[in-house]
Amino acid sequence: MTENYTLHEDPRSGNCYKIKLTAALLGIALETRQYDIIQGETRRPEFLANVNANGRIPVLQIEDDSGSRFLPESNAACWYLASGSPLIPQDRFAQANMLRWMFFEQYNHEPNVATLRFWLRFVGEANLSEQQRAQILAKRMAGQDALALMDGELVHRGFMAGDTPTLADIALFPYTHVAEEGGFGLDNYPHIQGWIERVAALPGFVPMT
Amino acid sequence: MTENYTLHEDPRSGNCYKIKLTAALLGIALETRQYDIIQGETRRPEFLANVNANGRIPVLQIEDDSGSRFLPESNAACWYLASGSPLIPQDRFAQANMLRWMFFEQYNHEPNVATLRFWLRFVGEANLSEQQRAQILAKRMAGQDALALMDGELVHRGFMAGDTPTLADIALFPYTHVAEEGGFGLDNYPHIQGWIERVAALPGFVPMT
Numbered sequence: 001m002t003e004n005y006t007l008h009e010d011p012r013s014g015n016c017y018k019i020k021l022t023a024a025l026l027g028i029a030l031e032t033r034q035y036d037i038i039q040g041e042t043r044r045p046e047f048l049a050n051v052n053a054n055g056r057i058p059v060l061q062i063e064d065d066s067g068s069r070f071l072p073e074s075n076a077a078c079w080y081l082a083s084g085s086p087l088i089p090q091d092r093f094a095q096a097n098m099l100r101w102m103f104f105e106q107y108n109h110e111p112n113v114a115t116l117r118f119w120l121r122f123v124g125e126a127n128l129s130e131q132q133r134a135q136i137l138a139k140r141m142a143g144q145d146a147l148a149l150m151d152g153e154l155v156h157r158g159f160m161a162g163d164t165p166t167l168a169d170i171a172l173f174p175y176t177h178v179a180e181e182g183g184f185g186l187d188n189y190p191h192i193q194g195w196i197e198r199v200a201a202l203p204g205f206v207p208m209t
Numbered sequence: 210m211t212e213n214y215t216l217h218e219d220p221r222s223g224n225c226y227k228i229k230l231t232a233a234l235l236g237i238a239l240e241t242r243q244y245d246i247i248q249g250e251t252r253r254p255e256f257l258a259n260v261n262a263n264g265r266i267p268v269l270q271i272e273d274d275s276g277s278r279f280l281p282e283s284n285a286a287c288w289y290l291a292s293g294s295p296l297i298p299q300d301r302f303a304q305a306n307m308l309r310w311m312f313f314e315q316y317n318h319e320p321n322v323a324t325l326r327f328w329l330r331f332v333g334e335a336n337l338s339e340q341q342r343a344q345i346l347a348k349r350m351a352g353q354d355a356l357a358l359m360d361g362e363l364v365h366r367g368f369m370a371g372d373t374p375t376l377a378d379i380a381l382f383p384y385t386h387v388a389e390e391g392g393f394g395l396d397n398y399p400h401i402q403g404w405i406e407r408v409a410a411l412p413g414f415v416p417m418t
Contacts, residue, residue, distance in 0.1 A: 053358055053361055053362075054313070054317070054354075054358055062302065069302060071302070071305055071306060071309060072309055072313075073308070073309040073312040073313055073316075074312075075308065075312050076305045076306070076308040076309035076312055077305070079304075079305050079308050080301065080302065080305035083301050083304075083305070092289065092292050093271065093278060093280070093289065095288075095292075096280055096285045096286070096288050096289035096292070097280060097285070099282070099284065099285040099288050099308075100280060100281055100282040100285035102312075103282040103283075103284050103285055103311075103312070103315050104263070104281075104282055106312050106315045106316045107282075107315045107316070107319070107320070108263070110316070111316070111320065130343075131343050131344065131347065134339075134340050134343050135340065135344070138340065145263075149262055149263055152262055153262075
């Protein structure tokens with residue numbers, strides 16, 4: 001059955017880029033529909049009712065003859081698109097270990113590395129609330145811990161979950177390769193730097209816009 | 210090949226309970242080794258070197274004739290144990306949609322619903338830092354949003370990702386069913402209440418200690 005895909009996205013979001021990168025590496029065509037999250041366009045009633053009740057992008061819309069289904073959560077959308085492809089290892093441990101890095105990304109990496117980038121680059125330090133400002137130091141330290149853990153892992157292997165690229169790399173690449181926009185220098189993480197070059201050299205790679 | 214499993218855990222952690230619940234529902238034997246996270250036992254050098262460089266529990270240790278492998282991240286460990294079982298749907302969309310709720314759990318639910326329980330029940334409000342105290346209101350609101358989203362989903366189906374239990378239920382049950390310990394009343398979420406009863410009635414179910 002032929003399926004068509006529409007990505008509901010904000011092009012500035014690394015979470016949206018994950019899905020575009022997965023599709024590009026696999027040669028899958030993807031339509032996009034754009035929203036401005038800073039203007040609150042994903043919190044409007046029609047978005048909440050029709051696309052995602054959680055008020056967040058990205059959402060992957062999957063359309064076939066029987067209608068449309070909507071899949072929120074960037075890493076779940078990548079999983080759907082990459083199902084059956086070499087980007088998901090079939091070996092039982094390797095597959096679980098790939099998911100381990102994807103859960104790590106959502107829990108330890110994104111809320112620190114991506115949030116500081118969003119606050120400092122897109123919201124602007126002067127516009128942060130007192131409460132946000134009070135969290136900068138903790139997020140800085142937790143983000144550095146996350147990057148150090150990645151760097152330590154990449155001492156042993158070429159990609160996050162083995163010798164070949166998987167969704168673990170696609171999940172971690174977007175916010176890591178622009179970590180400097182959130183004030184995270186990558187000078188201390190030489191293995192991350194080599195890994196960024198390897199990901200960017202993959203056939204079909206597209207850059208974040 | 211026979212495998213033996215050891216769960217490195219703190220029994221107070223809902224993330225550890227997820228893995229014990231998965232094993233119990235599937236009839237898998239699990240040894241446990243306990244650590245006190247409040248005493249920093251998972252930040253000691255031997256733990257960091259041998260079990261998890263991220264200094265966190267749970268970690269699932271998988272032992273066979275060729276040695277031991279260590280799998281951090283609760284949801285990845287559940288995935289490993291449940292591989293090939295009915296707790297993971299085989300349908301492509303259903304499987305991705307189950308993962309969607311597992312990523313939601315780590316990003317939207319655990320950092321709010323579980324963290325407030327940890328702070329209020331185990332650390333104690335009087336012992337919180339100024340910075341933690343400043344986050345209580347935001348975590349309260351985000352946690353309520355997460356619970357409301359679950360409740361809205363459970364209007365339509367018996368379990369989080371369909372009509373039968375999956376890892377999405379196992380991931381979300383632990384911190385939801387003790388949400389009141391973090392000050393989240395469940396009175397406004399009648400569908401969550403019914404779902405808690407259905408999960409607790411599953412054959413093989415074990416309670417959180």
